[in-house]
Amino acid sequence: QQQVKQSPQSLIVQKGGISIINCAYENTAFDYFPWYQQFPGKGPALLIAIRPDVSEKKEGRFTISFNKSAKQFSLHIMDSQPGDSATYFCAAFSQAGTALIFGKGTTLSVSS
Amino acid sequence: GAVVSQHPSRVICKSGTSVKIECRSLDFQATTMFWYRQFPKKSLMLMATSNEGSKATYEQGVEKDKFLINHASLTLSTLTVTSAHPEDSSFYICSARDKARALYEQFFGPGTRLTVL
Numbered sequence: 665q666q667q668v669k670q671s672p673q674s675l676i677v678q679k680g681g682i683s684i685i686n687c688a689y690e691n692t693a694f695d696y697f698p699w700y701q702q703f704p705g706k707g708p709a710l711l712i713a714i715r716p717d718v719s720e721k722k723e724g725r726f727t728i729s730f731n732k733s734a735k736q737f738s739l740h741i742m743d744s745q746p747g748d749s750a751t752y753f754c755a756a757f758s759q760a761g762t763a764l765i766f767g768k769g770t771t772l773s774v775s776s
Numbered sequence: 777g778a779v780v781s782q783h784p785s786r787v788i789c790k791s792g793t794s795v796k797i798e799c800r801s802l803d804f805q806a807t808t809m810f811w812y813r814q815f816p817k818k819s820l821m822l823m824a825t826s827n828e829g830s831k832a833t834y835e836q837g838v839e840k841d842k843f844l845i846n847h848a849s850l851t852l853s854t855l856t857v858t859s860a861h862p863e864d865s866s867f868y869i870c871s872a873r874d875k876a877r878a879l880y881e882q883f884f885g886p887g888t889r890l891t892v893l
Binding site for chain 2: 695696698700705706707708709710751753757759762763764766767768769771
């Protein structure tokens with residue numbers, strides 16, 4: 665049973681455009697939602713994260729939008745750059761659990 | 777801060793041999809460490825959770841006799857792939873939870889590429 669559904673699987677965006685990746689979850693006990701960025705051959709690195717008590721969090725060009733009632737959250741990358749080309753994973757965590765639950769990932773390609 | 781290292785970064789071995797991968801938290805104490813496996817262009821699959829000084833908890837479908845995990849100290853966990861076969865070839869990633877931080881914060885290592893010939 666996949667608890668975190670991520671879409672799209674792949675995304676191609678022009679340089680300077682907005683990249684949007686969406687995730688949906690089922691378990692209402694989740695209370696922490698991070699996004700990770702992974703480059704080929706490297707481990708995932710935390711990009712930005714949000715708790716369910718806020719609807720939006722922005723850090724530089726990266727913004728998480730969170731909709732608690734719809735059980736959805738999304739990552740927006742503004743002014744996308746070729747250096748943003750990577751695989752992005754959303755994840756979720758609950759205090760009752762032990763490990764992060766990951767989405768299947770989105771491969772982003774930003775064309776110059 | 778919160779740096780996790782893995783050694784080796786890549787290893788090639790012959791079928792039937794055993795391979796040990798180390799995961800170290802360099803600047804914090806890790807009460808819990810996680811081992812993931814990642815196939816090309818796929819998500820991270822949690823293999824097991826290890827707590828310092830106790831036996832690892834394996835996810836369903838993961839052979840505990842094949843993937844031996846030892847978490848002997850607050851800064852080191854090891855994954856040993858025993859009698860490795862080509863199907864064990866994969867990218868193995870560890871992560872660690874800082875004893876002094878929130879439960880949800882995990883810090884990932886750079887990964888180890890295992891190729892079994």
